Amino acid sequence: MTGSHCYCFSGIISIFFSLIIHTLSSTTPHFCLHHQREALLEFRDEFPIDELDPNPWNKNTTDCCLWKGVMCDDRSGQVISLNLADTSLNGSFKTNSSLFRLQYLRHLKLSYCNIQGEIPSSLGNLSRLTVIDLSHNNLVGEIPASIGNLKRLRHVELGANTLIGAIPSSLGILNQLRYLSLAANELTGEIPSSLGNLSSLLELRLSINHLVGQVPASIGNLNDLQVISLGQNTLNGTIPTSFANLTKLYHISLRSNNFTSTLPFNMSGFHNLEHFDVAANSFLGSFPKSLFTIPSLQVVYLDDNQFTGPIEFVNTSKSSSSPKLEILSLSSNIFIGLVPESISNFLNLGEINLCENNFNGPIPRSISKLVNLHDLNLANNNLKGQVSASLWRLTTVTLSNNFFSSFENPSEETVIQALDLNSNSFQGPFPHWVCNAKGLSFLDLSNNLFNGSIPLCLKNSIVSFSDLILRNNSFSGPLPDIFASATELRSLDVSRNHLEGNLPKSLMNCKSLQLVNMESNSIKDVFPTWLGSLPSLHVLILRSNEFHGTLHHHHVFVGFQSLRIIDISRNDFTGTLPPHCFSSWRGMTILREEDDPYMADIINDSVFYRNSMVMVIKGVELSFERIQQDFRAIDFSGNRIYGEIPESLSFLKELHLLNLSGNAFTSHIPRSLANLTKLETLDLSRNKLSGQIPRDLGELSSLSYMNFSSNLLRGPVPGSTQFQRQNCSSFSDNDRLFGLEEICGKIQVSPPTSQQHEQLSEPEEQLFNWGAAAIAYGPGVFCGLVIGHIFTSHYHKSWSKKNTIKGR
Template identity: 30%
Template sequence: MASFSFNLISIRWLLLLPLLHAVAIDGLASRQLLCHDDESSALLQFKESFHSNLNACIDSSAYPPKTASWKLEGVDKDCCSWDGVECNDDKGHVIGLDLSSSCLYGSMVSNSSLLRLVQLQRLNLADNDFNFSQIPSEFSRLSRLTYLNLSNSYFSGNIPSKFSDLSKLTSLDLSNNHKLHLRSLKGLVQNLTNLEDLHLDHVQILSPVPEILSNLSGLTTLNLIDNGFYGEFPVGIFKLPKLQDLRVNYNQDLIGSLPEFYSSSPLKILGLWESGFSGELPTSIGNLDSLNQLWIGNSNFSGSIPPSIGNLTQLTTLILYNNSFIGQIPSTLFNLISLNVLDISYSQFSGSIPTSFCNLTLLIYLDITQNFIRISDPSSLSCLRKLSKLTFLAFDGINLTKEIPSSLKNLTQLSVLDMSWNQLTGRVPSWLANLTQLTVLHLAQNQLQGTIPISIFELKKLETLNLYSNNLSGIVSLDMIHKLKYLTTLLLSMNNISFLTKTETNATQNKFGALGLGSCNLTNFPDFLSNQDQLQYLDLSYNNIQGQIPKWLWNTSTKTLMFVNFSHNLLTGFDKDPVNFPWPQLQILDLTFNKLQALPKILPPYTLVYLVANNMLQGEIPSSICNLSSLYSLDLSNNKFNGILPDCLSNFSISLSILNLQGNNFHGMLPQLCAKGSRMKMIDLSQNQFTGVLPRSLSNCRRLEILNLGSNQFNDVFPSWLETLPELRVLILRHNRFYGVVGSPAAMFTAPKLHILDLSTNKFTGKLPFEYFRNLKYMKKVDANNFTHMRAYRVFWVAGLALHEYYLYTMMITNKGRETKYQKIIEALAAIDLSSNEFSGEISEFIGNLYGFQLLNLSNNKLTGHIPLSLGGLTTLESLDLSQNKLSGRIPWQLMQLTFLESFNVSHNQLIGPIPQGKQFNTFENNSFDGNPGLCGSPLSKKCEDLEPSPLPTSSIGDGQNSWFHTEFDWKIIVLGYGSGLVIGVVLGNIVAEKNQHWFVKIKKLQHKMRKRQHA
């Protein structure tokens, strides 16, 4: 049986051999069909046209590249087996090529061998370096392409218009080629009716978004990020039936609003980050029940958040950062228990946050920074222990009080903790050392006290330690910092810390990117800076560093330094005389309040902020300033500069916002400072020797808030053409040679925000120009409790730090008889100074409409007539000077209602009668009333003979239709209780408050006198 079995199997094999041979022959034949010679040749030629360069690798782990396997020897000679190559099974043609992240370096040429792969359907060349070469228009010959990805590969030039011939494309990705341009998006997509995915991020397009995109009914992904789009976004795109991913982030000039959404929408990702979109979030946003990510931060949305947002149960990312949302955060938001990321920072949310926010137990990232939100009870933060997955927590700027909540000690996964800009008190807790994963700790701008606990220096992973501006004390040594071997950002400025720079080790281990040692009791530049070559931010301000800036410091971080602040020291110069600054990347330089006598002439080309005020600098403005095309702030004030201003100042007025040349010796006529589109907010040229007329280009400064031209020699008529500047708040022309009549304004809404006007010490004539204040709605709404200061504000980013520049406006005006330097101008301050001119005529009763003013100076003019009764309505007035005029009549008793009046001067007029007694008038000295022979009563030595109140002058308020006291009969009616309630209340209030019998005597005498007249 065994033998029989063997023979039977052998016979079977003999019968199968021919069949197996045929199959083998067919297999070899079909294998020979794979990878056509001309296609393998084309691929090899393409490989040889580029270098395989490790520097061209986005991901170094991708080296060696895919093309390393491409060869014609051995088992790998079949191109269909090469990495990144895909062939079809039946014909053996190359139909797919994926060379993404292949470290290719070189230029793409128009006759590239790739064009010979005519069967190609999918091509991916993403994440390579094609050396800013152009995309060949010949790519359009690959007519079978359905997928094309050239993203992040350093292409430049125009996207070929012939790409629209690739009508079979379903996916096109040209994103992240920052020097790539597209002339017409409409022209590109008009034939691409099969598109499903379109990615054009960071391609320069600079056009409106074409309506034609609304017709691409198969579109599922549309990413148009940072393209320079402008105009209205087509609302039809939101309604595309298959659209799942829509992102138009970083298109600031692209405007639009959200439509009504329907529940059938498949939208999963909506990104409008840093766009011009505005309006409110529609209630129907709750219908987007498939939405996973909502990115609408840094835009112009407003209104309240609809409670329907709680319906978005699939939401994992919610970014509402930096909008104008108001009201309370709806409690329904805290039902979104799938949220991983929640950022509602830099908005205007108010109210308290309920403890239900701790229900979001999947949160990894939570930022509620800079709102009007309150934690009603700091102990409610004990629920934070439930958010155990948090790696990022930012609670800065929400007025947290008391100590740092101990519930944070349980958040052991925290990598970033930011509680800056609050009112935290107490000590920095030692239990912060429990947060062993911390890489960033921000506790800046609080009221923390005591020493920094040693345990902080045991946080081995710490990269950023920011304790800026607290009340911390004690000693920090460089040896303590060495324990934090990963620390690259150290900010200790604005405390009472003493920083010891001597170390037991020979070299500094840390390579700092940002170092803030301001107000750290330094007397010399720290030696360890000589070993720093990666610094971007260096703050040594408010120390006692004396003498010259040493030579070795110029060699510190020469390729990286972007921010340098040596202000408020005792620096006198440089121990070498450099021609230019050695830090070519420098953007922000602050050397104010030193004793410097000279600076390098050539400024770094990328300078944004150049502050050298309050030194001893002299000479002309260096011509190199004309090269600073991005300059934002220029402050040369309080030095000894001279010469004329260069005409080139107008060249960068589009970027320049702050120009302060006050307190120098500049002369000559002003150049044309403002071109159209100017962003200038503040111009201070006061205390110089400028002459001539004002350049009319100042009317282009549509964002100008303060214009100070005081104490010069300008010789011009009143610049009425400035009246249309919508943001102008402060106009100071004092101490010049302006002349002529200040006529009626031409514009109806003349300078609607103007609240400080100083025209003093000029040669203006005619009537007082109160017409300019007739439409000042700002004055009528002024908030006397607003103690914020006028300033320009901008955020600069350096070394990963948000640098908030608050440039405070300053001015010199006369207040309470003295010239006063305002280092800060309170927003609520309102003042008019028209003194020392040649104004004539009467003071209009309209002056009573100037609600909210604190300072009014009309002295040293040629004014006549009575003091208006309506002045008694200016209840916020603190200083009133009407001296050195020709005013007549009595001092109105209504001025006694000015309970805030601290300075009052009516000296050297022609006033008569008794000085009002009581209240503020009991505080004024003789010199307030000198030079009026007809005045009597305290504080003057001249006694009044007749205590009867004499008839008040005929006058009216405002438009003359509503008069207060036309005759003595009106006075009688008010006393008897038949007049207006407001005035009755004032009069009776005075009577009761004074509790003085002589008031009643006066009333009785007046009634008796009036009866006599009636009988007569």
């Protein structure tokens, strides 16, 4: 090799290594700066955490740029990003937090960190920030106005906290902002018009607050806006006409406000729109036909408004309509007329909800063309005619409260999971095709004209049942013994039929059972003590049957630890109640916060079944569609039970209603009933009770109704306010009671002399010893759902999905 060639080659090698050295020096991260490291360590020490796994923040790890959630600039070593999302910091920001010494910080992400306290105004000193995410914490106080100092911000996420006060108008200065979410807080006041200056904004999420007033017209200046979510506030007025400028919107949610205007006449300009939700307002006007000409439209919620007139779809050719429409919900409006056949042109429809309107006529046959349809709700209309067998291929069908009279039987096995035919005019025998519905979970045939027997073949499908509701028909014969494999069954309501015979013992296998309602049949059996072994039984209704036998056995009420409502009234039970018969009823003794607010069996996140109940209150039968979680009731009225009222009733501290009327109870009224501090209704009428009315009952502030009539009571009626508010009839037919002048408005005979009064007085009774009683209680078992006043089953289809920060 010549010298010139060697020189050339060595030059190339030199240049090559120089490039490598330059590249390495420009890409290899520097160790973080000492003052940055110290600031991070001080920030760690502001919170009660031991370490940040998997890379602990401690002095033994020199390079803080390698710590969890820390990112440094490759050239300078300055900390530019801190992402500790999902780290339980469990503390509050300090006003002078060392965090604010990280002056080169661009990204700050501390979501789901359990941070409490206020957002310090010092945050406004981090002038290089482009991203702030403090969502899903426990932050309180106001959003500091100093946030307007952060001119480089592009992303602000403060949702799911408890922030209060007004939205700072200084946010309108942040002209580089592309994403703003303040959703799910406690913010008040109006939406500041300065937000209309955010010319780069793509998403505006202010839902689930307490904002008031009208939406400022300046929002129409945000020409690049793609998402606007203002749902669940108290906004009112009209939609600004300037919204027509927001042609890039693909998500609009104004749900649950007080808007009262009409929708824009021509909405076709929102040519990118996918999700449109204005449910739960007071929008007026006719069906917005132009909305359904948008090809990109996928979801429409117009529920719970005041839209009127017929619904019709125009320009429904595939090229100009909404071929992607998947959810159509028009419930709770004033729509009239037929459900148009043209609804089938939206071939991608999966959910249709038209309930609670005034639609009439038949179900359009064209619905059978919707091959993707799985959920249909036509409840509470004036629809009639025959139900097509094509509907049985759907997952959920709700046709309750209409005038349907018949249905076609399916030609093949159905895949239906929830079927509600409640309150129509169906008649004839039980539909045997249900026996082949292997996946059926919810069945409500109540309030129809079905007759004949409940078939044995139902045991083939009941394996998957959670709710079987056959209330108020004319079914007869015995309730078949078909429940051996019904381990998922939670609600069984066969009330108000003509059933007879005994209760099937196979119900013992229904370990998930929460409701048994046998009211108003002709069942002849003894009290089903064996039901006490069901761990989740909340409600037992045997009212108005031919149950009989004595109740004095000590084991008759053993178990029933989750029982909250029991009604065995209007039967032929006899015998005495054992003194400790209620001592195991934990469900009426304590109330747990985790109890569900209502009896609601949820299917596919959208189907709710609620039981209601008929009970005798103030001497009148009242029906309640649902009750709150804490209602507890005992109704033993209209039997032949005798002996003393058991002292163990005073264990049941959560009891709201106690009705022992129409029996043959004797002796005195226990003073220990005054321990029932939640009691609202007490009916002891039509017994053989003697002695005085305990004055302590007058201290029960919640007790609004009492009835002691038709007994052998004597002595003065207590003078407390609770007694003086009762009707005179509540004390009638007790010849030796006195002191009723103010209650009855009559002049009575002179009160007894002091000697007579002494003869009427009784020895002081000992209040029930709660300390000793507590020994009898073991750990309580609370499972499942809570019901309320029972007897009228109601199946309700709700399309109000749970809102999320990224949702409506």
